[in-house]
Amino acid sequence: MPPPADPAAARLERELKHTRPLIGCRFDPSGRFLFVSAEDDGIYRFDLLTGGKVALAGHASWVRGMACVTPPVPVAGAGQAQDWERRQVTLGAAAGFAAATLPPPKLPPFTLVSGDYHGKLIWWPGDADTPKPLRVVEAHKGWVRSLAVSPDGKTVASCGNDNAVRLWKADDGSPLRTLEGHTSHVYNVAFHPDGRRLASCDLKGVVKDWDLKTGTADREFDAKVLWKYDPVFMADIGGARGMAFSADGSKLACCGITNVSNAFAGVGNPAVVVFDWKDGKPRVLKPKDVFQGTAWGVAFHPAGFILAAGGGSGGRAWFWTDDVTSTHMLTLPAGGRDMALSADGSRFAVAGANGTAYVYTFNPGPASAPAPPSAPPVKK
């Protein structure tokens, strides 16, 4: 069933708490799990069905880039999860306190790949009870800033502070190719839905369109509205903090900070630049409200609107339909540092600077999900 089309339907469904500030968040392909990364170098997997929280230990630095390698078969997990919730609610209504907890559905296995600020990539069995690293790859000199997985699930793209974009075989982590040409830190990457092209954006707002067969960048788009050299503080601020293609590949969105007047105090405004993929024409989307800060994540919702979230002087989520000015806005309980949209569009999550991940749903129904059984202790 397609999700509701109205951004105004978005409401806070649950708060997933951690003890340290969060950096990134990603849903697994089924939407059952939310992976968050934190300033304690850890990744944590929250199970939205059971309330469970599992630690993924293996990085020795902060992680921002996370991506799931999609299983080769279509994921039925999303439907299974909703089905499980409905049956649990029915059982609870019938048996009350005596209701047993149904065993959660078994999902197809998937792999999580994560990248850290020491330049390492780690592959994890994302669905395992206690995921342990499958492999570690020394991928970049300096930070890995972002990861993406190709639509066919066969290739992982990473980018980072060595100005490079690198491609890796998803199944064994072996290197495929290095895409060179950026002259500043590469902040983000995204595969085009057709799987033949890749977009990357660097600190100075240069977006490159790569031909994955030849490894050459055929075109560049100008996202310099998201970059500023601050002459007073004598430093650059910029980069696409979030990046996403529309499902049909006709548009590419990059988000970050614009109108910077003081880079070292973060005085600037969030913005989303949406490029027409065919002709490269940009449209700059801005929040209707006056907000000082950065947009850290952006997504195209299947229902046709664009959403972004970020932080600075507080936290916000913004929604755009047709206009360049946002039509709806949510005030988040804390500054947002990343945003993820579930594959079916029913939920989005924001990684909070206060250590809490906020999960919002577009689904109608009660404000909170059926209370899961008391969460088991964090498994390490």
Next chain:
Amino acid sequence: MIPCSYACHSHEHAVTRRGFLAGAAGLGATAALGPLGFAAPEATAHLARSHKRVLVIFLWGGLSQLESWDPKPNTDTGGPFKAIPTSVPGIHISELLPHTARQAHRLAIVRSLNSFSDDHGIGERIMLTGRKPEPGIEYPELGAVAARLLAHTSDSALPGHIKILPRDGGGSENKADAAFLGPKYASVSLRDGQPPADIRRPPELSPESDAAREEFRRRLNARFARSRRSAATDAYTESFEQAERVVRQAAVFDVEREDPRVADRYGRHDFGRHLLLARRLLEAGVSYVKVSHSNYDTHHENFDFHIEQLGEFDRPFATLLDDLADRGLLESTLVIVMSEMGRTPRINDRYGRDHWSRAWSVVLAGCGIKGGAVVGKTNATGTAVTDREVNSGHLFHTYLRAVGLDPTKNFYPNERPVPIADPKTAAIQEILA
């Protein structure tokens, strides 16, 4: 006309060909000038042995000690960077300083500084005067003290106290930085490392015309002075003559005259150029040069900005130490790397660090300093000093001892004794050679 109680010179600090000199200090390097306008090799060797000088590299805005000299990786406050080994076994600094890490055997790191003020301006004064501000007295900055006490001769060609500032910001151009020592020892500021304005003769003025004009001015001044000589007229005369000597050494300000390979090693950016200029000035006999690098006030996205700023600092700083050593100048040049304060161990929600004076670090090298030394400790998260807390007064004593001066002596402004350094503190003996 009231005579001055000291040999005052022009109060004019405007950087012009005639008026830019506030006073003379520094070594008289007028003898044996080489073709590049500063001391020829044999004179340089003599300078190296006998004349001490001070270089302060001021990382303006507040360098994070956790991203530099006192890293705490994998702690709640440590941030994402690694600590890397250095040329001294057991000493680690931030991964953002790989070139500097190879110079650790020349450095003394003080990790236990408490400078009491989280304010940029007050912090700068505290760090440069070695004292907290007091009502009723202004203390001279280190540069003025060095210019006063390290001057080799009285008829030096270059100012003894020079500040090289970035294009914008980089700290105050404090015209009163000599306090009671007088304008003779006040700083001359070179914004963006540019030479004093009007240092070059206008093209339409030939050398012969210029010389004739100067000769005419001297004859008129001499006639005036026969009946109306005073301290003021002496000061004006001296400032004109100093300006002339500086003009003759204009080449020292021109970093384009440097060997391109050396300029490449320093880096073809502002800070590299400014540090290279500093070396040229020190080599030419200036007693004190302060180079400001801007900016480190990273309340927002501290880690990204420290990558950028320390990326610009690291290699030129290492190059400078090698260059000074190669020229035989390091053993007579005290090098100090400081800020006005450090940064909070706590990371705020915009990935920033805020002002922090309670537990941070300063680095020294060169003249009188024991290389490879670390003094003082902070706790595991850097939130407090746990061993050998020092303040700017201790550091001030240390600077002066390192260059062979006695900080327990006094100045006598208006015949009143004022200790050169704060008498409540003493030098940090552990880092003195």
